[in-house]
Amino acid sequence: MRAIQYAAPQSLGDAVALLQQAGAKARILAGGTDLIVQVGADAREVDLFVDGKRIPELMELTFDPQRGLTLGAAVPCCRIYEDATVRARYPGLVDTASIIGGTAIQSRASVGGNLCNSGPAADSTPALIAYASVARIAGPRGEREVPVEAFCTAPGRNVLEPDELLVSLHLPVPPPHSGARYLRFIPRNEMDIAEVGVGASLTLQGPNGPITAARIALGAVAPTPLFVREAGDSLVGKLPTAEAFAEAAALAQAAARPITDMRGTAEHRKHLVGVLTRRALRGALERANSVSQ
Amino acid sequence: MTTSILSGKVAVSATINGEPTEWLCEPRETLLEVLRDRLGLTGSKEGCGNGNCGACNVIIDGRLVNSCCMLGVEAEGCTITTVEGIGHPEGLTPLQRCFVEGAALQCGFCTPGFLVAAKALLDKNPNPTEEEIRWWLAGNLCRCTGYDKIVRAVQNAAAEMRP
Numbered sequence: 467m468r469a470i471q472y473a474a475p476q477s478l479g480d481a482v483a484l485l486q487q488a489g490a491k492a493r494i495l496a497g498g499t500d501l502i503v504q505v506g507a508d509a510r511e512v513d514l515f516v517d518g519k520r521i522p523e524l525m526e527l528t529f530d531p532q533r534g535l536t537l538g539a540a541v542p543c544c545r546i547y548e549d550a551t552v553r554a555r556y557p558g559l560v561d562t563a564s565i566i567g568g569t570a571i572q573s574r575a576s577v578g579g580n581l582c583n584s585g586p587a588a589d590s591t592p593a594l595i596a597y598a599s600v601a602r603i604a605g606p607r608g609e610r611e612v613p614v615e616a617f618c619t620a621p622g623r624n625v626l627e628p629d630e631l632l633v634s635l636h637l638p639v640p641p642p643h644s645g646a647r648y649l650r651f652i653p654r655n656e657m658d659i660a661e662v663g664v665g666a667s668l669t670l671q672g673p674n675g676p677i678t679a680a681r682i683a684l685g686a687v688a689p690t691p692l693f694v695r696e697a698g699d700s701l702v703g704k705l706p707t708a709e710a711f712a713e714a715a716a717l718a719q720a721a722a723r724p725i726t727d728m729r730g731t732a733e734h735r736k737h738l739v740g741v742l743t744r745r746a747l748r749g750a751l752e753r754a755n756s757v758s759q
Numbered sequence: 760m761t762t763s764i765l766s767g768k769v770a771v772s773a774t775i776n777g778e779p780t781e782w783l784c785e786p787r788e789t790l791l792e793v794l795r796d797r798l799g800l801t802g803s804k805e806g807c808g809n810g811n812c813g814a815c816n817v818i819i820d821g822r823l824v825n826s827c828c829m830l831g832v833e834a835e836g837c838t839i840t841t842v843e844g845i846g847h848p849e850g851l852t853p854l855q856r857c858f859v860e861g862a863a864l865q866c867g868f869c870t871p872g873f874l875v876a877a878k879a880l881l882d883k884n885p886n887p888t889e890e891e892i893r894w895w896l897a898g899n900l901c902r903c904t905g906y907d908k909i910v911r912a913v914q915n916a917a918a919e920m921r922p
Contacts, residue, residue, distance in 0.1 A: 472769065472786035472832050475762040484762060499828045502789065503809040506827075514764065515786060517833065544822065568898030569876065571810055573822035574829065656897040657811065 470505070474517040478604055481521055481631060486606045488514045490628035496524070496540035497574035499567065500583045516631075523633050524578070529555065535637040539578025546577065556637060557753055558597060558646030558665060562590040565650065568657050578632050584618040585659075587686035591618065592665030593648040595683035595693045596750075597637045605630035615683065615693035641679075644669040645753025647746045650685070651738050653729055660686045661730040662738040664718070666698075666746035668706065668754050677701045682714060682743060687722035687735050694721040697743070706751045708744075715743035765832065773834045775800070776844030784831040790824075791815045793831035794841060802842035802871045806900065813899035816872040816879075817841050823879040825898070842871035845878055854878060854916040863912035865903035873899050877913045885921055889914065 475481040485492050491513035495501055504510040518524040524540040529551045537546070543563035546552055553560050559577070566575055566589050577590040581601070594614040601612045606629055614635065618624050626632065640646075646667035652658040663685030669678050680698035685691050697717035704710040724735035768783040775798070784793050794800040794817070806814030808827050815826040818840040846852040851859070854877055864870040873896065880887060880895045887895070892913050893906075901909060 468787065469766070469785065470787040471764050471766040472830065473762045473764045480762045484764070495830075495833075497828075498830065498833070499810050499825070502828050502830065505787075506789070506808060515830065519833075567810065568813075569879075569895050570813060570816055570823045570825045570898045571828075573819070573824050656894065 468511075470512055471514045472517065473514065474520050476520045478521055478523050478633065481516055481518065482604055482606055482629070484514070484516050485631060486629045488516075492516055492628075494518045494539075494582070494631045496576040496579040497542055497571075499571050499575040500579060518631070526634060527552070531639065533636075534639040537577060537635040537637065539582070539632040539634055540576050541578070542574050542576055543572035547572075555640055556597065556646070558593045558648050558667065558750070559590070559637070561648040562593045562665075565589060565656070578635060581614065581617060581635070582624060582626065582632050584620075584622050584624045584690070586618075586621050586689055586691065587660045587663065588618075588691060589648070589650060589660060589663055589685065591691040592663050592683035592685045593646065594635060594637070594665075595691060596646045596648070596665035596667040596681045597640075598667075598681060600636045602633045602636060603630050604633045609633075611636075615691070618690035621689050641669050643672060643675070643754050644679075645750045645755070647749030647753065649742045649746045649749065651742060659729065662686050662724075662735050662742055664739065664742040664746045666743065666750045668701070668747065668750040670706065670751075670754050673755055674706065677704055677706055677710075680714070680747075682718055682746075684718060684722055684739060684743075686729075687724040687739055689723075692721060692723075694718045697721065701747075706747075711744050711747040714747065715740045718743045769832050771832055771835050773837045773839055775839045776841060782831070786830060786832050788831045789827050790817070790829040790831050790834050791826040793834070794826060797831075800841050800843055803875075804868055804871060806868065806872070811898070811900065812869070813872040813876060813896075814869055816875040816899065818875060818879050821879075821882075823876055840875070840878075842875055845874055852878075852916075853919045854881070854913070857912040857916040857919070858909070861908050861912040861915060863904060863908040869899060869901045869903075873901070873909055877916070880913070881917055881920065885917060887913075887917060 546563040650660040650663035680701040804814035806812035
């Protein structure tokens, strides 16, 4: 690795000041499981690591019954799946945190970093989208909020300006009779990158009642994680039947724009979108029916 | 308060295998490089350099970590266990003994990583199922043994260690 500087600010204001002063080659360091590897392989040039792990807002993991979940950008996956409230309220998020990499990766890697790395196959992003998550961004020009489905703009690229950082992700309070599930298909059983990933959420009027809201998001089948609005909208007002799920899955398939690469052909990916969307919807339904709030 | 920007050689202190330890390193050095090249703790190995193989596993503040994916400067104030902190040549831990007796190693390159990972598992869960063991160890790659004997060694050690 070429010579690099390091700073560990203890406040958001200091972090913003560092990014502003250092220019485009400063990067926030959270878990480091993508960034350190990329810099070591000369795939990314960094002049200054700004360690985010001493900034309280980036390490926060709190649930408020009115406002929902605040997930700091640098919170590691292991804290997500060990948190009893997150496990109960946001199991779709726990699905992803449990399968990113393996144990040692999950000790450091963060969902915020997964989003900012902006890989098309990021596991946690489809689940964040299914939960209608919003990204809180801070910079010298102030703070702004971006829905997660609008965050990634191209492979490895996102809406952050060079002097901005992701502070945290905000997931609304899950309504009664709602559930979400993330599923992926990978070439091995574990420690691999998704060939296809699907995050789905459902809100029902009552147990097994008509669907009042649904969100479906796909990973690894487009240059960015894909929010397929029409697939979720097609379910609203319907009973959660296999036919309804099949129709939503077909819409998800139609929206997918996969490429052929070493993990799978475009045709196989299209097929998997259909299968995983149906299964993720069934999983979301099961959770929607089992939640007692 | 403005944050200081560290460059060149940075002084870092941590506790390694129970011993207060200080070193100088540049921000670009990974913890693995620090352990091996500056501290002479060559038990942790570099197998891949990118977080896939687990040969560099250490335990940081109770968490299993790939030391190749962490900077040396990030270890400031941390409590670190490396493979050198597990047992000693005259007194192997049950885990180490079960590995040896169960032929859970051949070339031995992955073994430090597996021992650290297995120790982290058994510290947290003294009675893991086979599935839990395999999932926990998914980040440790072995080219020699086919994994079965490693899993059995962990099971045997766990059984021996349970009251």
